Amino acid sequence: MTHAAEGLLQAWIDGEVDGSAAAELDRHLSGCALCMAEARRLRAAATQLTGALSLLDTPLPAEAGEQAWWRARQAARRPAFARFTESVLGRAAVLTLFAAGVASAALPGSPVREAISSLLADDAGPAAPGATEAPEARAPSAAPEAAAARAEMAVLPADGRVRVLIWSAAPDATVTVNFVAGERVTVRAGGELGEVRFRSGPGRLEVYDLGPGQATVDLPRSLAQASIEVDGRQYLFQDGDRLRTPGPVSSRTAQTVVFRVP
């Protein structure tokens, strides 16, 4: 046998060579240092690739598959046109709301302006309608008094479901979940650095850079399903009447659950 081609060696490493071809290659490799070295190089490269790729992975939360299956079934039931209009019109509505909010905030005496002012001044002020479901919002960070301020964002559930994702929470950050009446899921969050940012989509609200701060989530009791995850770890999962709190619970009552990030 002449030297083995790299493709054959790769196939052999991947278990794609069998029978007499495998036996012949085994015999050749046991006597050919050159081919054995090439096979080792390829195996080492594959090992390096596997290790490198694993750096990119984030673990799937336990219920992610279940939720994705449910969403896929729901989406498959809707005609393609409905999904298209829902997506396009939904985004257009959000942008319009946002633009309207910004425009009315500029008018002295407007309720939106007042709401935003009180939000900036008050630690847990009322919701700013203009900020609701905006694609992205930032907590105030420039003014010194804003350091302790909290930003707020609300979303409506999609098909009765909501997912709240909190990222970059430092140890001792706290997440308080209040079970409330109504339909809207509201998150108020603030860090010491005042750098909290929000992102939202249908049935999804994300809080970035919480740091050692606090987040308060108002979760409607009427939701079909809700989950709260902090840095990829699930802290709370509600499915109808069933409530699971796999996160580190500091205190729990019928109205409130408090988690402290370990």
Added chain:
Amino acid sequence: MSYEAAFQRLYPSLFRYLQRLTGDEDVAEDLAQETFVRLLRQSIPEDEVRPWIFTVAMNLVRDRARKTDRRQRLLQGAPELVTRAPLPDEELERKERVTRVRRVLDRLPERDRQLLLMREEGFKYEEIARVVGVAPASVGTLIARALKRFVAMYDAPEVMDDARG
């Protein structure tokens, strides 16, 4: 075929593949969902489901990349608004390694990326050949060359410097 069983079996693998390919968890989730929505509207023989799903997912990735390219061209020059606190050494090092892997994957030819990621998901050569559109007999050679390209790029000084920012 039980769609739910297919979903349970294939979703984690598809999600991981898409996440590695796109570098974005949300995009991977969206595309995985869209892929399964399309599966639910089709009747695919059971033994062809896996290659079918990965072929559709790859087409969705391409569509999305085209749209994103257009958007990025429009947004070129937009200021970066996010400021971040310095990271601890260990976290910084991990981040650099992640960036390095990402850079290399992004620079590899699309076919190499597909071959390597599908191999990682345990596809047989025949399935890889069907999805990528090459002869089954050439898959070993193509994977070996893609692996060598990956290693050469991963260890290249300019990629390391690039990852350090």
